[in-house]
Amino acid sequence: MKYTQLHGLTVSQICLGSWHLPASSEKYGDGILKVDRKETSRVVKKAVDLGINFFDTANTYHGTISETHLHPEHSGNAEKILGSCLEGYDRESIVVATKVRAEVARFPNGGGLSRKHISWQIGESLRRLRMKYVDLYQIHWEDQNTPPEETLDILNDLVHRGSVHYTGVSNHSAENMEKMLRISEERGYEKFITMQEPYSIAERDIEKDKVQVARKYGMGLLAYVPLAQGILTGKYLKGIPQGSRASYIKPLREETERLKSIASRVREAAETLQITPAQFSLAWLLRMQRELGITIVPIIGATSVRHIEENCSATEINLPDDVFRSFMET
Numbered sequence: 018m019k020y021t022q023l024h025g026l027t028v029s030q031i032c033l034g035s036w037h038l039p040a041s042s043e044k045y046g047d048g049i050l051k052v053d054r055k056e057t058s059r060v061v062k063k064a065v066d067l068g069i070n071f072f073d074t075a076n077t078y079h080g081t082i083s084e085t086h087l088h089p090e091h092s093g094n095a096e097k098i099l100g101s102c103l104e105g106y107d108r109e110s111i112v113v114a115t116k117v118r119a120e121v122a123r124f125p126n127g128g129g130l131s132r133k134h135i136s137w138q139i140g141e142s143l144r145r146l147r148m149k150y151v152d153l154y155q156i157h158w159e160d161q162n163t164p165p166e167e168t169l170d171i172l173n174d175l176v177h178r179g180s181v182h183y184t185g186v187s188n189h190s191a192e193n194m195e196k197m198l199r200i201s202e203e204r205g206y207e208k209f210i211t212m213q214e215p216y217s218i219a220e221r222d223i224e225k226d227k228v229q230v231a232r233k234y235g236m237g238l239l240a241y242v243p244l245a246q247g248i249l250t251g252k253y254l255k256g257i258p259q260g261s262r263a264s265y266i267k268p269l270r271e272e273t274e275r276l277k278s279i280a281s282r283v284r285e286a287a288e289t290l291q292i293t294p295a296q297f298s299l300a301w302l303l304r305m306q307r308e309l310g311i312t313i314v315p316i317i318g319a320t321s322v323r324h325i326e327e328n329c330s331a332t333e334i335n336l337p338d339d340v341f342r343s344f345m346e347t
């Protein structure tokens with residue numbers, strides 16, 4: 018595994034996410050699939066064995082649900098499972114990121130970025146993770162009802178109280194991110210060290226404006242859904258495999274159709290280089306660091322030990338320049 022810097026924090030070049038964990042075949046009464054805890058623990062162990070020290074979660078993640086705000090009763094399940102999988106490791110050897118913003122309870126102040134909600138949720142996240150602090154605390158998406166000063170003030174307090182070491186931002190417009198960064202500068206608050214955004218060969222919107230913000234403020238990019246939820250692995254080119262994410266997440270099925278042509282181009286290019294499409298897609302993202310002049314850490318999802326092995330090995334692959342560039346225009 019290679020390591021990189023997010024300000025002073027040293028993290029593995031690959032982060033393991035927990036939005037979707039290995040699913041079991043059992044369901045809750047409301048039809049939601051349960052997480053296969055044993056397989057999750059094998060995946061996390063393999064990740065640590067391969068040198069991954071960086072784990073991402075959110076206060077809202079369950080582990081098999083896509084929507085972040087429609088199932089408050091399942092919130093926090095992924096934090097609990099991740100916490101228990103990481104319990105046997107030295108806390109100082111791992112870096113844990115989580116997020117706050119989603120509706121985690123069906124009452125006023127049950128979500129958002131207010132002082133009240135964040136003060137409540139940091140305690141809940143720490144309790145579920147069974148940890149004394151979170152390395153990176155991220156605001157999951159915008160909250161139009163809370164003044165940015167209020168959010169930044171409580172985040173700054175959390176850093177100074179020691180509950181959080183660093184802060185990060187996710188799914189905010191470039192304009193709002195800059196506004197918050199400027200307020201932090203003016204008030205002498207801790208500044209976001211990362212932005213977490215969707216980024217892959219198939220999704221490059223952030224190159225329009227957010228990358229410039231990352232460069233200007235020295236922020237690392239945590240690239241989420243780097244394999245377009247598995248579509249870039251080519252697994253959906255011949256239909257929907259049983260047990261795959263699209264087999265139980267309906268909206269993803271339409272996405273597999275929309276991204277068919279890019280997935281098949283990636284597969285062809287990977288075949289020529291005798292690597293897998295997943296390795297190609299991740300190696301391409303890592304190579305983009307040099308083009309964009311920013312640090313990029315892909316946050317991968319994995320439902321098997323094989324995924325972890327295959328995806329981590331992408332850090333060792335250097336794509337030939339002409340092949341890399343042929344995907345610059347997509």
Ligand SMILES: NC(=O)c1ccc[n+]([C@@H]2O[C@H](COP(=O)([O-])OP(=O)(O)OC[C@H]3O[C@@H](n4cnc5c(N)ncnc54)[C@H](OP(=O)(O)O)[C@@H]3O)[C@@H](O)[C@H]2O)c1
Nearest residue numbers: 034035036241242243244245246247261262295317318324
């Ligand atoms: N900030 C945000 O709003 C936000 C939003 C979304 C995600 N995220 C973060 O980003 C993380 C990653 O998202 P993601 O899981 O969608 O990432 P992804 O890496 O694009 O997709 C992962 C999925 O693709 C399949 N897969 C992975 N490697 C494979 C391989 N080598 N061969 C075949 N299939 C493979 C697996 O699904 P199946 O085996 O189930 O088919 C796996 O769960 C999340 O866990 C979360 O931490 C953040």
